[in-house]
Amino acid sequence: MDEKKVEKKKGRRNLIIGIVAVILFCCIASFIVYAVQLRTPEGQASATARAVAREEGNVESTATAAAEATEKARPTDTPAPTDTPAPTDTPAPTTTPAPTETPEPTATSEPVVEVVEGLGISRDDIFAVYTHPEIGFTFEESSEVDGQPRIIGTSPSEIAKLELIGPPDNLTQTSILVGVTDGLDTATYVENAIYMMGMINIVLPDWEDGQDWLNENFETVLLEGNTSTNYDNKTIKLIYVEDLELLLLGIEAE
Numbered sequence: 174m175d176e177k178k179v180e181k182k183k184g185r186r187n188l189i190i191g192i193v194a195v196i197l198f199c200c201i202a203s204f205i206v207y208a209v210q211l212r213t214p215e216g217q218a219s220a221t222a223r224a225v226a227r228e229e230g231n232v233e234s235t236a237t238a239a240a241e242a243t244e245k246a247r248p249t250d251t252p253a254p255t256d257t258p259a260p261t262d263t264p265a266p267t268t269t270p271a272p273t274e275t276p277e278p279t280a281t282s283e284p285v286v287e288v289v290e291g292l293g294i295s296r297d298d299i300f301a302v303y304t305h306p307e308i309g310f311t312f313e314e315s316s317e318v319d320g321q322p323r324i325i326g327t328s329p330s331e332i333a334k335l336e337l338i339g340p341p342d343n344l345t346q347t348s349i350l351v352g353v354t355d356g357l358d359t360a361t362y363v364e365n366a367i368y369m370m371g372m373i374n375i376v377l378p379d380w381e382d383g384q385d386w387l388n389e390n391f392e393t394v395l396l397e398g399n400t401s402t403n404y405d406n407k408t409i410k411l412i413y414v415e416d417l418e419l420l421l422l423g424i425e426a427e
Contacts (some may be wrong), residue, residue, distance in 0.1 A: 206299055290426045291343030292407065296324065299347070301335060302371055310335060321345060330360065333368050348423035349374060353395065353413075366391070369422045373409075376424045380404050386420070387411075394420070403427070 274347045303310040303326055310326040310333075317323055318338050326335035339345030349372050351365035366387075373383040386409075390400050394413045401410040410423040 182260075290406065291339060291345050292424065292426050293345065294344055294347075294376055296337055296341045296344065298375060299326075299344075301334070302375060303335060308368075311336075328364075330361070330364075332357075333365060335368075335372075337402070346423065346425040347372060348421055350419050350421045352418060353420045354418040365420075372422060372424065377404055377407065377409070391420075 198383075300312065302308065304312070309329045312324050312326040315323045315325045321339050321422075322341070324337045326337070327333075334350045335349045336346075336350070337344055338347070349368055351368060352361075353365070357365075368417075369387060370384060372381065373387060377383055383404075386402060390411050394400055394411050399410065399412045401408060403409070406427045408423075408425055408427055410421070410425075412421045412423065414421065
């Protein structure tokens with residue numbers, strides 16, 4: 174009986190070992206066949222297809238997981254902002270009063286300039302006669318009179334003085350001053366008379382009675398005093414300065 178039991182146990186063990194051996198052989202054979210297939214183009218294509226399928230499955234899984242994560246990460250509904258109250262109306266600024274009009278300055282009246290009529294002769298008209306070599310006066314600038322230029326001429330003997338006042342091109346006044354002292358000789362008297370008569374002829378060339386008026390008053394003024402007359406809007410004066418023994422003939426525009 175014991176031998177039979179032993180034989181049965183050995184038979185079962187041998188069966189199990191055989192089955193395990195067959196399974197191992199099948200696994201090894203399957204691996205070899207799979208390896209051979211991978212080396213062929215068809216096997217490589219099939220392997221690639223399976224790899225792609227696995228990769229697509231992985232991608233799909235990844236996409237699904239990402240979608241779920243995104244869905245979870247979405248913020249909850251943000252409540253709409255409350256309406257901001259409109260600003261209250263700002264009161265309009267008060268009206269600024271318009272500036273008062275500045276009165277325009279009144280027209281300033283220009284100063285009245287007194288226009289003095291001239292004698293109608295120039296300095297050159299006088300120079301042409303009195304600077305002649307036979308007469309020989311010399312002239313020089315002097316101080317102004319009432320804002321008008323003045324020039325003084327002197328005879329060679331320095332006994333006679335000639336004064337010209339006014340603009341150079343239109344004198345307003347001329348005068349000649351000569352000595353009439355008792356000690357003068359006749360030639361000097363004649364000379365002085367020529368100087369005075371020359372002035373009348375230059376300034377008043379149309380005065381026909383000019384020489385007669387001068388002759389008549391030459392000695393009278395020494396005895397009776399000063400005298401004057403008018404001609405062609407001009408005043409002619411004959412003045413005796415007794416203290417200095419000088420006689421002045423003056424002609425000025427009115």
